[in-house]
Amino acid sequence: MKIIFSFLAIVLLFISITFASAKEAEEIKEPAEAQEKHEIFNFNKVKVEQFISPELCRDCHSEIFKQWEGSMHSKAFVDPVWRAATKLFNKDVKTEDQILEMKACVKCHTPLGFRSHSITSPDEDYDKLAELPAQGIFCNWCHNISEVKGLGDAHYEVAPGGGEDDPSTMLGPFKDSDSPYHPTKYSELHTKSDFCGLCHNVSHAGNHIPIERTYDEWRNSPYYTGKPETTVNCQDCHMRQRPGVPATGKTKRPDNPGKACDMGPDRPHIWTHYFVGGNAIVTKLLGSETHAQMAVERLQHAADLQILKNISYGKEELSHVRVKVINSGAGHYLPTGLTEVRQMWLDVKITDAKGKVLLRSGEVDMKGNIDKNAVVYHTKLGNEKGEPELNVALADRILYDHRIPPKGYMIESYAFYIPEDAVSPLNIEVSLKYRSASQELARVLLGENAPEIPVINMASVTEKIEVQK
Numbered sequence: 375m376k377i378i379f380s381f382l383a384i385v386l387l388f389i390s391i392t393f394a395s396a397k398e399a400e401e402i403k404e405p406a407e408a409q410e411k412h413e414i415f416n417f418n419k420v421k422v423e424q425f426i427s428p429e430l431c432r433d434c435h436s437e438i439f440k441q442w443e444g445s446m447h448s449k450a451f452v453d454p455v456w457r458a459a460t461k462l463f464n465k466d467v468k469t470e471d472q473i474l475e476m477k478a479c480v481k482c483h484t485p486l487g488f489r490s491h492s493i494t495s496p497d498e499d500y501d502k503l504a505e506l507p508a509q510g511i512f513c514n515w516c517h518n519i520s521e522v523k524g525l526g527d528a529h530y531e532v533a534p535g536g537g538e539d540d541p542s543t544m545l546g547p548f549k550d551s552d553s554p555y556h557p558t559k560y561s562e563l564h565t566k567s568d569f570c571g572l573c574h575n576v577s578h579a580g581n582h583i584p585i586e587r588t589y590d591e592w593r594n595s596p597y598y599t600g601k602p603e604t605t606v607n608c609q610d611c612h613m614r615q616r617p618g619v620p621a622t623g624k625t626k627r628p629d630n631p632g633k634a635c636d637m638g639p640d641r642p643h644i645w646t647h648y649f650v651g652g653n654a655i656v657t658k659l660l661g662s663e664t665h666a667q668m669a670v671e672r673l674q675h676a677a678d679l680q681i682l683k684n685i686s687y688g689k690e691e692l693s694h695v696r697v698k699v700i701n702s703g704a705g706h707y708l709p710t711g712l713t714e715v716r717q718m719w720l721d722v723k724i725t726d727a728k729g730k731v732l733l734r735s736g737e738v739d740m741k742g743n744i745d746k747n748a749v750v751y752h753t754k755l756g757n758e759k760g761e762p763e764l765n766v767a768l769a770d771r772i773l774y775d776h777r778i779p780p781k782g783y784m785i786e787s788y789a790f791y792i793p794e795d796a797v798s799p800l801n802i803e804v805s806l807k808y809r810s811a812s813q814e815l816a817r818v819l820l821g822e823n824a825p826e827i828p829v830i831n832m833a834s835v836t837e838k839i840e841v842q843k
């Protein structure tokens with residue numbers, strides 16, 4: 375961690391020259407009283423002692439504990455990418471809107487830290503936070519979420535108990551459960567996407583522009599039918615996944631029979647707690663190979679590719695192939711979530727029978743950069759000058775959104791020239807690739823020693839083209 379932060383310090387120095395001086399930013403950054411009344415602070419305050427550590431839940435729910443422990447939910451606050459990004463962005467904020475947005479960063483990534491007022495902004499020292507709130511989105515937090523005040527941006531209330539000696543009622547999917555340690559209660563909310571949507575729909579706290587819209591994307595998709603029997607919720611894909619069972623829109627999503635609690639009854643289905651998305655790097659860095667491998671399995675069952683050829687191809691002609699990218703597996707846009715950082719792109723290569731390259735697009739160079747003309751599926755945020763803006767706090771508009779809707783597709787056209795000496799047949803190779811962030815951004819956030827962000831091959835397809843004489 376020390377190495378990470380010393381590299382970060384160098385980067386920050388550079389950034390503070392580029393933007394307004396840090397001094398100027400600090401002068402305006404006094405925590406205004408008015409801000410404490412803003413809606414991001416609109417919830418009942420709780421105390422850390424009211425909650426129970428996941429280590430205690432492990433005594434009886436050992437399997438679920440193991441799954442959760444390696445997940446991004448348990449790492450939401452210790453995630454080095456998140457830490458570096460918040461510290462970096464925080465240096466450049468000036469207006470009240472921008473400062474508010476930075477305060478909101480801790481709201482979802484350590485909900486207990488924020489709501490107990492233990493940590494209210496990235497200005498503070500992350501390492502001072504107590505052990506429990508530093509465990510991000512933990513068991514007792516989710517299973518206490520009791521009231522929805524609005525979808526997205528963490529508008530909900532929790533109903534905590536009095537700590538280990540007086541545990542809260544655990545809200546969950548069973549109507550008939552009985553625990554010797556804590557009261558239990560059925561909660562319809564926990565069985566539906568709305569529960570996930572509380573955090574998986576993120577707006578800028580100051581100017582309200584949409585930043586992450588995973589819940590809305592799902593709500594407007596064919597996976598939501600309005601009828602409980604036919605709707606496919608977030609849980610149906612993400613809480614049915616286990617190693618070897620990717621559970622996506624294009625695979626079976628079988629029940630997972632077992633026990634919810636080590637000494638509890640056998641049940642036909644137990645919801646898993648791996649909470650795997652596309653992140654195959656942070657989970658691995660923080661110790662779970664299993665979760666990293668499951669992210670690869672998920673990504674490899676998310677999309678399909680087709681090559682659409684012309685009826686005929688002739689020499690010395692400008693020719694085209696089209697590539698159809700189908701979002702067959704994700705219940706939301708592909709990609710989703712932090713789409714200004716994620717990269718999904720097409721790697722296309724056309725060669726003649728002797729291996730001569732006629733077209734190449736989407737190659738990654740030695741430095742880890744994707745070629746500039748590649749088709750990349752992502753979003754771009756912009757600032758008040760209309761320029762691309764990496765710092766979400768400074769962003770006030772969406773410049774660009776090129777992604778694939780759930781059960782939808784996009785067709786990309788590639789043009790190439792077939793020279794006189796080309797040897798028939800031509801080979802077309804197309805792959806769809808994903809990585810959690812560009813290598814360049816990884817270097818900005820984690821320093822020159824940043825790990826290589828793995829490039830995951832989501833799907834591949836090949837075709838041959840016969841060329842007319």
Ligand code: HEC
Pocket residue numbers: 428431432435438439440442443447511512513514516517546547548564565566569609613634635643644645646647
């Ligand atoms: C991100 C929120 C979240 C976190 C964190 C979380 N759970 Fe859950 N848990 C759920 C949801 C949602 C369900 C029910 C899913 C459904 O019915 O569709 C559930 C179900 C359960 C169940 C019922 C059995 C089952 O899995 O079907 C138990 C027991 C449980 N969780 C215990 C735990 C424990 C112990 C931890 C920590 C190690 C934990 N949960 C962490 C959201 C969470």
Ligand code: HEC
Pocket residue numbers: 453455456459460463475476478479480481482483526527528572573574575576577586651653656710711712713766767810
């Ligand atoms: C309303 C809840 C919420 C708020 C507020 C929030 N986040 Fe997040 N954040 C999320 C969710 C949900 C994800 C997971 C999405 C994904 O993986 O694509 C996430 C993921 C991230 C990641 C990706 C981490 C990784 O390892 O790839 C970064 C970086 C991040 N957030 C930074 C921020 C910053 C900076 C702020 C404040 C400006 C912030 N977040 C505020 C909910 C929130």
Ligand code: HEC
Pocket residue numbers: 426427428430431432433434435513514517544545546547548549550551552553554555556558559560633634635637638639641
């Ligand atoms: C002494 C053992 C024990 C401990 C410790 C324990 N539980 Fe449980 N829990 C159980 C049993 C037994 C059940 C019922 C299992 C069943 O019916 O299949 C249960 C059920 C649950 C359910 C399902 C509730 C429902 O009705 O859907 C949740 C959620 C839950 N526990 C969460 C937790 C959390 C969070 C912790 C830690 C704060 C925890 N439990 C600690 C034994 C325990």
Ligand code: HEC
Pocket residue numbers: 446447449450451453456482483485511516569570571572573574608609612613649650651652653654669711
């Ligand atoms: C209390 C807020 C909260 C709730 C409720 C919540 N999440 Fe999350 N979730 C987060 C945050 C914050 C992150 C990002 C952690 C990071 O990347 O640093 C995250 C990350 C994830 C990831 C990992 C993404 C990746 O890039 O690999 C998945 C998958 C996920 N959540 C699914 C769910 C599902 C499904 C539900 C509902 C059952 C849910 N979450 C409920 C806050 C929440």
Ligand code: HEC
Pocket residue numbers: 567570571574588589592597606607608609610611612621622623650651652653672673675676703704705706707708709710711712716
């Ligand atoms: C039909 C199955 C399906 C449903 C329903 C579904 N997802 Fe996903 N999800 C996927 C697949 C497949 C991926 C991997 C591809 C990707 O990253 O988009 C994924 C990825 C993710 C990621 C990681 C995105 C990234 O690249 O950082 C998050 C976060 C997430 N889902 C949250 C949710 C939430 C929240 C819901 C409900 C509102 C939901 N998912 C509903 C299949 C599903």
